[in-house]
Structure formats: structure tokens, C-alpha cells
Amino acid sequence: xxxxxxxxxxxxxxxxxxxxxxxxxxxxxxxxxxxxxxxxxxxxxxxxxxxxxxxxxxxxxxxxxxxxxxxxxxxxxxxxxxxxxxxxxxxxxxxxxxxxxxxxxxxxxxxxxxxxxxxxxxxxxxxxxxxxxxxxxxxxxxxxxxxxxxxxxxxxxxxxxxxxxxxxxxxxxxxxx
Amino acid sequence: xxxxxxxxxxxxxxxxxxxxxxxxxxxxxxxxxxxxxxxxxxxxxxxxxxxxxxxxxxxxxxxxxxxxxxxxxxxxxxxxxxxxxxxxxxxxxxxxxxxxxxxxxxxxxxxxxxxxxxxxxxxxxxxxxxxxxxxxxxxxxxxxxxxxxxxxxxxxxxxxxxxxxxxxxxxxxxxxxxxxxxxxxxxxxxxxxxxxxxxxxxxxxxxxxxxxxxxxxxxxxxxxxxxxxxxxxxxxxxxxxxxxxxxxxxxxxxxxxxxxxxxxxxxxxxxxxxxxxxxxxxxxxxxxxxxxxxxxxxxxxxxxxxxxxxxxxxxxxxxxxxxxxxxxxxx
Numbered sequence: 307x308x309x310x311x312x313x314x315x316x317x318x319x320x321x322x323x324x325x326x327x328x329x330x331x332x333x334x335x336x337x338x339x340x341x342x343x344x345x346x347x348x349x350x351x352x353x354x355x356x357x358x359x360x361x362x363x364x365x366x367x368x369x370x371x372x373x374x375x376x377x378x379x380x381x382x383x384x385x386x387x388x389x390x391x392x393x394x395x396x397x398x399x400x401x402x403x404x405x406x407x408x409x410x411x412x413x414x415x416x417x418x419x420x421x422x423x424x425x426x427x428x429x430x431x432x433x434x435x436x437x438x439x440x441x442x443x444x445x446x447x448x449x450x451x452x453x454x455x456x457x458x459x460x461x462x463x464x465x466x467x468x469x470x471x472x473x474x475x476x477x478x479x480x481x482x483x
Numbered sequence: 484x485x486x487x488x489x490x491x492x493x494x495x496x497x498x499x500x501x502x503x504x505x506x507x508x509x510x511x512x513x514x515x516x517x518x519x520x521x522x523x524x525x526x527x528x529x530x531x532x533x534x535x536x537x538x539x540x541x542x543x544x545x546x547x548x549x550x551x552x553x554x555x556x557x558x559x560x561x562x563x564x565x566x567x568x569x570x571x572x573x574x575x576x577x578x579x580x581x582x583x584x585x586x587x588x589x590x591x592x593x594x595x596x597x598x599x600x601x602x603x604x605x606x607x608x609x610x611x612x613x614x615x616x617x618x619x620x621x622x623x624x625x626x627x628x629x630x631x632x633x634x635x636x637x638x639x640x641x642x643x644x645x646x647x648x649x650x651x652x653x654x655x656x657x658x659x660x661x662x663x664x665x666x667x668x669x670x671x672x673x674x675x676x677x678x679x680x681x682x683x684x685x686x687x688x689x690x691x692x693x694x695x696x697x698x699x700x701x702x703x704x705x706x707x708x709x710x711x712x713x714x715x716x717x718x719x720x721x722x723x724x725x726x727x728x729x730x731x732x733x734x735x736x737x738x739x740x741x742x743x744x745x746x747x748x749x750x751x752x753x754x755x756x757x758x759x760x761x762x763x764x765x766x767x768x769x770x771x772x773x774x775x776x777x778x779x780x781x782x783x784x785x786x787x788x789x790x791x792x793x794x795x796x797x798x799x800x801x802x803x804x805x806x807x808x809x810x811x812x813x814x
Contacts, residue, residue: 312486331531332484334518354519355586367559367588373518374589377489378511378533427584435563438579438719442710445568445575462719463583 314377320345321389329376336360336371339386347387347418351465358464361419361426362386368426370463387418390425400481401425408477412468420464424478427460428452432483452482484521491533495662495696501532502692503664510534510694512555512594515586520599524608525615535591539696542566548702551660554593554695558648559584561592571700573709573728577651580713583720593695596649596659596675599686600642600750601722602631613639614683624786630724633783633792635749640683641786643747644676645722650746651711653754654728655704663693672698673744676751683750704742707732708807712799713746723747725796731767731807738762738771741804743779745796755779755800767808769801776800 315328320343327342336353339345339362351359353372360372363385390399401424404410411417431437431452436445439459450456457478458471466474492498502508509528511517512535520526539553542564550566561567562578582590604610604622611620623631623641631641652672659675661668676687689695713726726746732739741762743755761775776797783793805812 311488314489331487331489332521354522355515358583358585361585364588368585369589370515370585373515373586375489375511375514375518375531378491378514378535380491423585426588430559430584433563435559436568436575436579437584438576440579442572442576445572447563447565447568459719460584462717463585 316377316380318376318379318381319383321385327376331375331377333376334372335362335364335374335376335379335384338376339371339384345386345388348422349415349418351416351419356465357416357419358423359416359419361422361464363422363426366426366429368423385422387421390421399425401428401477404477404480405474408473408480410473410477411466411470416464416466416468420461420466420474423461423464424474424481427457427478428481431456431460449483452478454479457482484524485527485529487528488530489533490530492537495537495539495694498532498534498537499662499664499692499694501530502694505530506691508532508692512591513557513589514594515582515590516594516598520606523606525599525606534593534694539593545699548705550700550705551697552592552700553697554591554660556592557588558582558590558592558595559587561648562587567700570705571651571655571709573654573711573730574648574651574700576711577647577713577726577728580711580723580726581647592648592698595646596652596672596695596698597687597689598646601645602642603627605642614642614679617682617684627788628786629788630722630747631786631789632749633785633789633796634745634753634780635678635751636784637679637681637683639681640679640750642679642683642750644686644749644751646752647711647713647723647726647746649676650726650744650752651728652698652700653752654709654730654742654744656701656742658699658701659695660697660699661689661693662696663690667696669699673752673754679750686750704730710803710807712803714795714799725792725799727796727800727803729800729803729807731804733767733808736766738765738767741775743776743800743804745800748783748792748796757782758800767804767812769805769812772801772804772808772812773797776804
């Protein structure tokens with residue numbers, strides 16, 4: 307069975323490092339990160355884009371890595387929870403620190419996805435992107451203030467079965483400009 | 484998942500040529516629905532043609548004042564684009580009412596129109612479904628069908644179209660731009676999706692190998708007062724039980740034209756032509772809105788467990804019409 311037509315080498319940048327994994331076309335970005343690159347921060351929750359545990363940043367934008375075919379992401383810049391820290395490799399990202407300080411988790415399984423999603427959501431609000439709960443008349447393209455209601459709406463794609471939502475919202479509030 | 488070949492297209496012609504004569508090919512946009520269906524075994528393509536990098540990622544004004552949104556524009560970018568926010572706010576609001584931030588960052592304009600129903604029987608290979616496998620029956624008709632259609636369904640299929648975006652496009656009189664190996668054409672969004680009839684396996688009028696290249700938003704509906712409202716089981720991140728998009732043109736206390744489209748009620752966005760005709764040329768009032776919407780929904784044929792949708796849709800539509808009419812609407 308000729309397998310080469312079903313596999314491809316995919317140059318990527320993951321957490322700042324260039325790499326060229328050879329992937330089965332069926333592999334999701336999540337599976338390549340976890341099983342070929344040893345980056346087990348992004349979690350496989352539902353594997354259907356419904357829970358957000360697999361959230362990573364693709365070219366700076368948050369996405370469900372369980373629904374992304376790795377082969378389609380040649381040349382993309384991927385950031386997982388393992389790559390959010392400062393360049394010194396020690397200092398945590400402010401969102402990571404806020405999650406620790408607010409105790410914004412119980413079992414922790416959804417946390418890497420929650421954190422990556424929050425980082426993406428903060429950037430979207432700063433870029434002036436409205437959400438479902440933003441007053442339509444105030445949708446001017448100016449940065450959107452992240453109220454609790456805004457945070458809850460913008461993070462609705464990340465489920466937490468422990469129900470740590472109140473502390474998650476507080477953690478994100480702490481890093482809101 | 485079955486192994487498949489992967490081809491990345493860099494031009495529309497390359498994409499349609501790669502698809503030609505290969506029935507078991509699928510175009511891959513953001514993949515948020517297709518990849519999921521492949522995992523479920525509902526879709527089993529032998530070849531994916533990746534169209535996500537085609538040069539169709541612009542939202543631009545055309546010389547005639549209309550706006551063209553390319554097929555690969557991501558849902559979040561379409562919602563945030565100034566031309567859409569300012570001229571077609573109902574489209575921004577509909578997009579923001581759908582899915583999650585992560586999904587909207589990935590899902591494309593073309594893919595949104597082509598997404599399949601979320602009917603659980605369609606997604607479950609262990610259940611009968613005439614849409615997935617013609618002739619096997621409809622598990623939903625006598626099964627769990629609270630979320631299903633109340634308008635335009637058939638004996639064979641009661642599925643609904645899940646898109647919020649398409650409902651706003653239907654109310655805006657938008658058109659879908661298609662390109663096949665034999666040429667280019669456009670279709671009104673209202674004629675793009677089909678009712679199930681006796682072919683529930685066919686969702687749209689798209690022909691094999693045809694590619695959506697964009698949607699056209701007409702100058703005629705730019706800047707008109709418009710709004711989208713959606714009712715769902717959760718406050719966020721759920722498909723519509725019922726939704727409504729309204730584009731209302733009132734001048735001197737007379738309804739020049741009301742454009743009303745429902746989501747969550749049918750196999751396609753349901754343009755409420757009866758209600759629109761009833762309102763045209765009349766004075767906007769709560770009573771006129773109620774009568775017009777009731778006239779439209781009198782055609783509803785709810786199933787055992789979803790008659791609540793009819794009243795829900797009626798209340799949503801009346802409320803949005805009232806708000807948009809503002810002080811012009813007397814009670």
C-alpha cells in the first residue's frame with residue numbers, strides 16, 4: 307500500500323521553534339502537538355470542537371486544534387500553553403499568573419485551553435472586535451471594555467466541568483486593561 | 484477516518500480543476516464542520532482540496548455600491564469589518580450570535596453556507612437518516628425532535644439549517660457567487676438552500692465541483708435599520724431554537740419594505756414573504772406586526788414536541804419589528 311499520498315511533511319513554527327513533522331493527513335494539529343511533539347498542554351476533551359480544552363493560538367488567533375488538520379497549517383505559527391511564558395523561559399504570562407492567583411481551576415484539565423482562549427479574547431477585544439453582548443450601537447471598532455458579561459460571553463467556547471467559572475472570570479478581569 | 488489525499492489550491496481555477504471528475508472530493512475551508520463530520524464517518528472523502536488560501540479573503544466595496552465578501556473571509560473578520568458593521572449590522576450581529584470565538588476565527592463565509600444540519604440522527608451512523616443515507620428513514624420524526632423544523636419540512640426529513648449568518652444574508656437579499664469549471668453564476672441566498680422535499684440528501688443548489696467564491700451584499704439594503712435576535716437553550720454557544728433577522732425600511736410612518744427571515748425553523752433560512760407583503764405600504768404598528776407574523780406562521784406544521792417554536796418565533800419577530808420601528812410604531 308503506497309502510503310506517501312496520505313502523508314506530508316509540514317513545516318511549522320511551534321512555540322517559536324521551527325519544525326517539520328511528517329503527518330498523516332488525518333492528523334489534527336492537536337494530535338500532532340500531543341503525540342508527535344510531546345506538547346501535552348493542549349487537551350483532548352470532546353475532540354469535536356465543543357469544549358475548548360484544545361484551544362491554541364494559530365498566528366496569534368485562538369482556535370480549536372482538534373478541528374484543524376495539521377497538513378493544512380503549513381507555515382503557521384502555533385502557540386500552545388507551553389509557549390506563552392516570557393522569552394526568559396521563566397516568567398509566566400500575566401493570564402497564567404492571574405489563574406494561579408485567583409485559583410481559577412479545580413481539576414485543571416480545561417485550564418490550558420481556558421488560558422489560551424483568554425489570551426486570544428483579550429487581543430480580540432483590544433482590536434475592537436464586538437461580541438454578542440456588546441451594545442450594537444457601541445460597536446465602533448474601538449477597544450471593547452471587558453466587563454464580566456463580556457468575559458463570560460467571549461469565553462463561552464471553553465467549558466469547565468468543575469464549574470470554576472467565577473474564578474476564571476475574576477482571573478481574566480485582573481488582566482483586563 | 485479513512486485515509487485521503489490532500490491538495491492545496493492557490494487559485495480558483497486550480498481548485499475547480501482539481502475537483503473536476505472526482506465525485507469523492509471535498510473542498511476544505513476552515514474545516515470546523517467538515518473535519519468533525521469526517522471524524523464521525525458522515526463524510527468520507529478520498530481527496531481534500533484545501534481552498535482556505537485562495538485569494539478570496541477580502542471584504543470590498545464594488546463600483547455599484549454593493550459589498551463583496553470573499554468566501555475565505557473568516558466569520559470573525561466578516562463580523563468585525565467596518566463595511567459590514569456600518570452598513571449591514573444585522574450580519575455582524577448574526578455572526579456574533581453563532582458558535583464560539585475559536586470557531587468564528589476559523590470558519591469561513593463559504594463554509595458557513597455549506598455547513599450541514601446538526602440533527603443528531605444525521606450525525607449518528609447507527610441511526611436511520613434520509614439525508615445521510617437516502618431510503619433509511621427519518622429517526623427524528625418520531626424520535627427526539629424538539630430542535631427540528633416547523634416549516635417546509637417533508638415526510639422524509641425534518642432537519643433545520645444551523646447557520647445564523649445565512650439568516651441575516653437572506654434578509655439582506657444577498658447573493659452567493661459560484662464558480663464551476665463551466666463558468667460563474669450568482670444565486671440569491673434565499674434560493675441557494677433547498678427545502679428537503681423528496682431529496683433531503685441535497686442541501687443546496689450548488690453543483691458538483693462548484694465552489695463558492697463570495698457573497699454579494701446589495702446596495703439596496705445597506706444602512707437600513709436591521710437587527711438579529713436568537714433564542715437558544717443556553718445564553719451563548721448554542722444553535723438557535725428560533726432566530727429572526729429583520730431589515731426594516733420605514734419612511735414617513737409607512738413601511739416601504741420589511742425584510743424578515745427566520746432561522747432554526749426550516750431546512751433553509753425562511754424568508755417571511757407573506758408577512759412582508761402584509762406590512763408593505765401600511766403603517767407600522769404592534770397590531771400590524773402581529774397580524775403579519777401570524778399570517779406567515781399559520782403555515783407552520785409543528786411536530787409532536789416542537790410547537791413551542793412557533794410562538795417563540797412569533798414573539799421574537801414582533802419584538803424586533805417593534806424595536807426597529809421605534810416611535811414610528813404605535814401600539
